[in-house]
Amino acid sequence: xxxxxxxxxxxxxxxxxxxxxxxxxxxxxxxxxxxxxxxxxxxxxxxxxxxxxxxxxxxxxxxxxxxxxxxxxxxxxxxxxxxxxxxxxxxxxxxxxxxxxxxxxxxxxxxxxxxxxxxxxxxxxxxxxxxxxxxxxxxxxxxxxxxxxxxxxxxxxxxxxxxxxxxxxxxxxxxxxxxxxxxxxxxxxxxxxxxxxxxxxxxxxxxxxxxxxxxxxxxxxxxxxxxxxxxxxxxxxxxxxxxxxxxxxxxxxxxxxxxx
Numbered sequence: 001x002x003x004x005x006x007x008x009x010x011x012x013x014x015x016x017x018x019x020x021x022x023x024x025x026x027x028x029x030x031x032x033x034x035x036x037x038x039x040x041x042x043x044x045x046x047x048x049x050x051x052x053x054x055x056x057x058x059x060x061x062x063x064x065x066x067x068x069x070x071x072x073x074x075x076x077x078x079x080x081x082x083x084x085x086x087x088x089x090x091x092x093x094x095x096x097x098x099x100x101x102x103x104x105x106x107x108x109x110x111x112x113x114x115x116x117x118x119x120x121x122x123x124x125x126x127x128x129x130x131x132x133x134x135x136x137x138x139x140x141x142x143x144x145x146x147x148x149x150x151x152x153x154x155x156x157x158x159x160x161x162x163x164x165x166x167x168x169x170x171x172x173x174x175x176x177x178x179x180x181x182x183x184x185x186x187x188x189x190x191x192x193x194x195x196x197x198x199x200x201x202x203x204x205x206x207x208x209x210x211x212x213x214x215x216x217x218x219x220x221x222x223x224x225x226x227x228x229x230x231x232x233x234x235x236x237x238x239x240x241x242x243x244x245x246x247x248x249x250x251x252x253x254x255x256x257x258x259x260x
Contacts, residue, residue, distance in 0.1 A: 040220040045227060048220035055209070056221075060228055062205040063198065066122060067190050067232070070129025074186055077130065078137030079179060085138075086145040087167070103135050107196050115201035125197035132193035133186035137179065144178025145171050180244040187236040191229050 022042050028034065029041035036044065049056065081099070085092045107128065114124035148171050156166040198207030206225045213222040 037217055037219050040223055044220040045223045048218075048224040049227070052221050052224065056206070056224060056228060059204055059206045059209045059225070060232070063191075063194050063207065063229070064232060066125045066197070066205065067129060067187075067194050067236075069122075070126050070193065071133055071183070071186055071190050071236075073126055073130040074133035074190070075137055075179075075183060078134045078182065078186075079141055081134075082138045082141035082145060082175075083167075085142055086171070087163075099135065099138060102131065105131075107132065107193065108200065111196050111200035114197075120201050120203070124201070125194065128197040128200075129190045129193040133190045136185035136189070137182035140178040140182035140185070141175050142178075144175040144181075147178075148174045176248055177244070180240060180248070184237050184240045184244075187240060188233050191233045195229065 025039075026042050029036065029039060029044075040048075081095070085095055085099075110131075111124065111128050114127055118124040118127070152170045153166060156170055161169070194205070195207035195210070198205040199211045202208045206229055210222045210225050213219070213225070
């Protein structure tokens with residue numbers, strides 16, 4: 001069986017579960033046990049997706065741009081921070097505790113403060129998204145750098161390689177799978193960060209649309225916006241997985257070997 005057919009076959013169980021859950025949701029909504037204003041049926045959400053497609057698309061492009069820019073900022077900052085901490089034990093002792101502490105900040109409160117400080121433009125949204133996405137990228141990259149085979153480092157020292165050359169030819173390639181793993185986590189949480197940021201102060205975006213739809217009793221529209229956000233995060237995750245497979249085929253081969 002080809003790899004393409006195996007991947008399709010592997011997705012069938014997940015697709016079956018989704019179909020069963022959607023069918024159960026539809027039956028529960030049709031039973032009258034719950035008000036459609038609280039839990040619209042899947043067909044009502046699908047109807048909202050179609051009828052409000054122009055509105056949803058306009059707001060999606062705003063949120064998507066914020067998420068993509070925020071992830072780029074987080075990736076650059078996270079990679080730079082991980083490399084600096086890895087190369088400097090002093091920085092590790094000084095910065096790593098602050099890195100962990102940055103994740104204890106209540107994001108909704110911090111988002112409101114950023115809007116006050118930076119205004120209603122894109123700047124506070126990028127900061128929030130980057131702050132949320134930064135941590136998984138930095139930590140997974142740092143862990144990958146620390147997990148490099150010590151024998152490879154000894155070999156480089158035996159060859160009289162400088163610290164920079166050891167990093168370039170041994171540690172940096174070994175850290176790439178960690179960078180991709182962190183980025184895949186980041187794309188999921190970045191969407192959440194974008195919603196928090198938009199709901200704290202914005203006049204457009206899917207987060208703002210959800211905030212406006214719920215008080216107006218347009219619950220199906222709000223669910224449609226959430227569905228689009230989820231699909232976007234899944235699509236980004238899939239694209240990163242494909243990019244990782246293309247850029248790091250050796251990493252996938254080693255994982256396949258362990259799983260057999």
